[in-house]
Amino acid sequence: LGADDLLASDHARVTDPRRLRHLREVHRAAVGDEMTLGIEGGLIGRGRLERLDAEVAEFSLRLERQPPAPLDVHLLLALPRPRMLARSLEHVTALGVKHITLLHTRRVEKSYWQSPELKEEKIHQHLVLGLEQARDTIMPTVTQETLFKPFVEDRLPGLMAPESAVKPRGIIAHPGMPQECPRAVSEPVILAIGPEGGFVDYEVEQFMKAGFEGVHLGERILRVETAVTALLARLG
Ligand code: SAM
Known part of the structure; x- marks a missing residue:
């Protein structure tokens, strides 16, 4: 209700x-x-x-x-194709993330931003499905960043250095990184997940410059919706 x-x-x-x-x-x-x-x-x-x-x-x-406690995760999700977006939003809401930023990156097709799935009402429907599935009531916030550049330069530094005392841990999931994704993290996390074609080198560099750790999930390359679910399940 x-x-x-x-x-x-x-x-x-x-x-x-x-x-x-x-x-x-x-x-x-x-x-x-x-x-x-x-x-x-x-x-x-x-x-x-x-x-x-x-x-x-x-x-x-x-x-x-009370509803279950949310995962203290701000998800930066490179905008997936519309069909995958719907399922990804449902899964990550069921797993309890607090904030979702849908982000444009080089390998996101520009046409995805015109999808009716991005209308506020549609997004709300997918979030509600996720909440109902998990018997939860705390709606994540969703923002849309249609340009990578002002976002990483202007807003990402603010997310990484919040006014509250606890600094979040930035994690970028990228195949081939030397470090494995950590388990059961206790501090707030900002988690970046790439598009179907992955992040380009410049984007990885920008996240690393902002203080993110690059992590891998093993040798298997997973679809976005599988990767996001696996990452959240490990972090939570
Ligand atoms: N060919 C792309 C590459 O090598 O980056 C694959 C992209 S994958 C389909 C989509 C996103 O899911 C990636 O950008 C990454 O964020 C995440 N992902 C999938 N499999 C992963 C893995 N084994 N390790 C780390 N991240 C992974």
Whole structure:
């Protein structure tokens, strides 16, 4: 449910047409049904559907638990082809990353940036699928950087030197790097993953100059969505 749907700690009311349609058509919900409900950014509880019509759904609610803690990871993902983007967003949201930056790099096809999959509403749908899968409610933020150059020069240094005391660890995944991807990292991580053709040398240099460590995931070259899942599973 959206954060605004929670009217009191024991009562929620849904009026968003998309959520109502989802309840009726996907869940085939009926009055009296009990279901697990997640409140975006908040708690998870058991709800009983008390009313359902074309305009509104009302639940009585018993809040039960906090969502699982997110991984303290800011993912810099070179924009994958649209079909792979949808699945990658779903997987990384289910694994619990905090922030996602979709980044242009030399080997990202320019046409990918025109994809309808990048519309805010579409991205939101993929994130919601990931959250529902993981029984989570904390939505990652997603930003789009359509140019590599001002991003690495202007914003990346700021991400690497935040105002908070804990400096994040920058990690760039690139086949053939001498170091293996670390396991169970406790500090915040900024993780860069390349496009289907990989990062070009100049891009690797820019990340290294910003203080990133280059890491590999073994001899197998993995598709973006597999690599991102494997990396997050190791870091988490
Ligand atoms: N031919 C490209 C290359 O050699 O860089 C392969 C790119 S791979 C399909 C897409 C991205 O997934 C890479 O840029 C990297 O970030 C990540 N990746 C895939 N397999 C990897 C591995 N074995 N080690 C490190 N990163 C990997």
